[in-house]
Amino acid sequence: MCYGISIYLSEPDSLNKDWIQKAAKNGFQYIFTSLHIPEEEGFSFVEKVKWLGETAQDVHMEVMADVSPASLERLGLKFEELPLLKDWGISGVRMDYGFTAKQIAWLSHSLKIGLNASTVDEAQLSDLLDEGLLPNQSEAWHNFYPKPFTGISKQALKDRNALFHRFGIRTMGFVPGDDRLRGPLHEGLPTIEDHRHISPLDAALELRELGTDKICIGDPNLSEETAKGFSYLADGTVPIYASFNKGYEHFWNSTHTNRMDPAQYVIRSVESRGMVAVYEPDPSSAYTFERGLITVDNKLYGRYSGELQICLETLPASPKVNIAGYVRKESESLLKWIGSGQKYIFLD
Template structure:
C-alpha cells in the first residue's frame, strides 16, 4: 500500500515544505498537485512548480500533477514537451479533458499517466489501450469532492477499481485530512461521501478494503498523531490508541497479530502468549466485559494464560480473565478492520 499527500501551490512555501517533510518522515511516498485549480494565482507558476519538484526530490517523494491544455500554456510548454517535466522533478501527469486517446497513450511511454478513475469508461479505456497506453505506466485516479453530498458511493468506487484492475491498472482514492482543511469550503476532500468527517485512518482502511491501491490525503495537512498513524499503516499495521491499567503498561508500543482463524467475538493476539509473563487473578469483579475492553487471561486459564484479547462486543466476565485496559473512543471504529492475520499496535 502506498500513501501520498496533496500540495496546493497557492499555499505559502513554508507551510508546504513543513507538510512535505512531516509526510516524508511518516512514510508517505508521493505528492499530488494540481496545475489547473482556479485558485492558484498570484505567483510565478513555473518557479513554484520547479521549487516543488526540487523539494520533493530532496525527500525522495514522487510528484503526480493534474494538467490541462491551459496548464501547458501557463508552463510555457507544448504537449510534445511534457516529458521535460521529469527534469523539474515531476514523475507523471493526471490527464482528463482536452487530450486525445492517442496523445495520452503516447505520453505513457515517457511519463507515468493518471487517468480519471471516476469518468473513464470501459470503451474509452479500450481505446486508450488500442492506441498503445502502457498499463504498467498508468494509474486511475478518483476525484475528490469539496462540496458536501457530492462524493461517490463505496459501491461505485469498488466497481471502478475492479474495472481498472481487469486491465492491470492500479487505482488511487482520496481521504480527508484532520488539521487544516482546504478552502474555500473547508468541508474535507474525500472521494467517498461517507468518509467526509471521519478519521483519515479509518477512511484509508476502508479504501484499502475496497481494492484501492494508493491513497492520498486530499486536504493540506494532518495532525501529528494522525500522520504518525499513517507511518504504521505504511507497514500494514493498524494503529490503536489504548489506555492500560497498572501492571499492563508494557503493552504500549507492542505489535500484535490477529490470529488467521479470526474469532467472531474477540481479536486474539498471536504474540501475547509467548511474552513469558504470568498474571495473577484480578480481584476486581465485573459482570460483563464491554466492547473495546482489552483483556488478558490470568494463570487460572492454564495453557491460555497470558493471551491478550480485544472484545468486539460485550461478553460475560470470567474469573480467569483480567481487564488490562480499553481501546480509546477515537480508535474503536478501527477494530472492524483488524481481520485475519492483520497486525496492530497499541499507542498511548
C-alpha cells in the first residue's frame, strides 16, 4: 500500500516543508497538489511549483499535480511543453476537464497520468486506451469533497475501482486529516462521505479493503500520533495504541499476527504462545471481559498458557485468563481490520 499527502501552494512554505518532512519520516511516498484551486491566488505558481518539486526530491517523494487548461496559463506552458515539468521535480499530472483523449494518451508516454476516477466512464477509458494511453503510466484518482454530505458512497468507490482494475490501472482515494483541516469549510477532505469524521487510519484501512491502491491525506496535516500510525500501515502492520497493567509492559512495541484461522470473538496472537513467560493466576473482580480488553492465558490453561488475545465482543471472565491491558479508545475501530494473517503492533 502506498500513502501520500496533499500540499496547498497558498500555505506558507514553512508549514508545507514541515508537513513534507513529517510525512517523509513516517513512510509517505508521494505528494498531491492542485494548480487550479480557485482560492489559491496572489503568488507565483512557477516559483511555488519548482520549490515543491525540489523539496520533494530532497526527501525522495514524487509529486502529482492537478492541472487544467487554465493551469497551463499560470505556468506559462503550452500543452506540448508539459513534459518539462519533470525538470521541475513533478512526476505526473492529474488531468480532468479540457483535454482530449489523444492529448492525455500522448502525455502518458512522458509523464505519469492521473485520470478522474469519479467521472471517467468505461467508454471514455476505452477511447483513451485506443489512443495509446499507457496503463502502467496511469492512475485513476478519486475526488475529495470539502462540502458535507457530498462525498461518494463506499459501493460507488468499490465499483469504480473495479472498473479501472479491469484495465490494469491503479486507483487512489482521499481520507481526511485530524489536525489542521483545510479551509474554507474545515470539514475534512474525504472521498467517501462516511469517512468525514472518523480516524484517518480507520478510513485508510477501509479504502484498502474496498480495493484502493493508493491513499492520500486530503487535509494539510496529521497529528504526530496518527502520522506515526501511518508509518506502520506502510509496512502492512495495523497500529494499536494500548495501555498495559503492571507486569505486562513488555507487550508495548511488540508485533503480533492474527491466526490464519481467525476466531469470531477474539484476536489470537500467533507469536505470544512462543514467548517463554509463564503467568500466575491474577484474580480479578471482573465478571465479563469487554470489547477491547487484552488478556493473557495463565498457567491454569495448560498448553494455552501465555496466549494473548484481544476481545472483539463482551465475553465471560475466566480464572484461567488474566487481564493484561486494554486497547485505547482511539484504536478500537481498527480492530475490525485485523483479519486473517494480519500483523498488528501495540504502541504506547
